[in-house]
Amino acid sequence: MNFSKLPQLVDMRGELKSKGTYSKRSKSITYRVWHHSLTKKYLAGSDAAGFAGYHVNTLGWPGIGYTFIIEPKNVINTPNGKRARIVYANDIDRRTYHVGNSNQFSLGICVAGDYRYDTMDEATLASIAELHAALVKDGVGKYDKAHNEMPGYSWKACCQYNYRDAFDWKGSKTPVKPQPAPDVYTIQEGDTLWSIAHKDGTGGV
Numbered sequence: 001m002n003f004s005k006l007p008q009l010v011d012m013r014g015e016l017k018s019k020g021t022y023s024k025r026s027k028s029i030t031y032r033v034w035h036h037s038l039t040k041k042y043l044a045g046s047d048a049a050g051f052a053g054y055h056v057n058t059l060g061w062p063g064i065g066y067t068f069i070i071e072p073k074n075v076i077n078t079p080n081g082k083r084a085r086i087v088y089a090n091d092i093d094r095r096t097y098h099v100g101n102s103n104q105f106s107l108g109i110c111v112a113g114d115y116r117y118d119t120m121d122e123a124t125l126a127s128i129a130e131l132h133a134a135l136v137k138d139g140v141g142k143y144d145k146a147h148n149e150m151p152g153y154s155w156k157a158c159c160q161y162n163y164r165d166a167f168d169w170k171g172s173k174t175p176v177k178p179q180p181a182p183d184v185y186t187i188q189e190g191d192t193l194w195s196i197a198h199k200d201g202t203g204g205v
């Protein structure tokens, strides 16, 4: 899986607060659903551990409701630059709670922050873009939706950031520098070294 190789990803499956297990999905993942946490991004508890505590202790869920959590306040230096930490919290194949009747076929990704007020920073945009690109490559989900684009949630102020713009963050689209074509000439019958040297116009004589 490409997503598991992201240098800013930390595998915390089984380490966050839980009081049970989510059942396995009965359907394959169709939607990648983008959330924000509605907790300002630099607050204590505005991270995977904080959300796990809330989902388990207050809401009574088996564990944290998202598969991935992006944490703007935990910045990691990676070979590609500064990146917001991505916590991998639940196996991809677990039907976690985040979009009601659509949970069976929806993957939940939460960016910590309250984007009615917070602004996105570069390290977070980069992590959104790279996680998205990796999931697309891995074939995890087919479409992207904000929480409030899912059936029954149009009233919800989630996710409040432009997730499609985030996917286009510049770092994810930096084209690979094209290699100059090697200057190779295939010797053909009748060529002599002297005639080859004159084909590129630099020959002396």
Ligand SMILES: [Zn+2]
Pocket: 034, 035, 036, 147, 158, 159
């Ligand atoms: Zn949401």
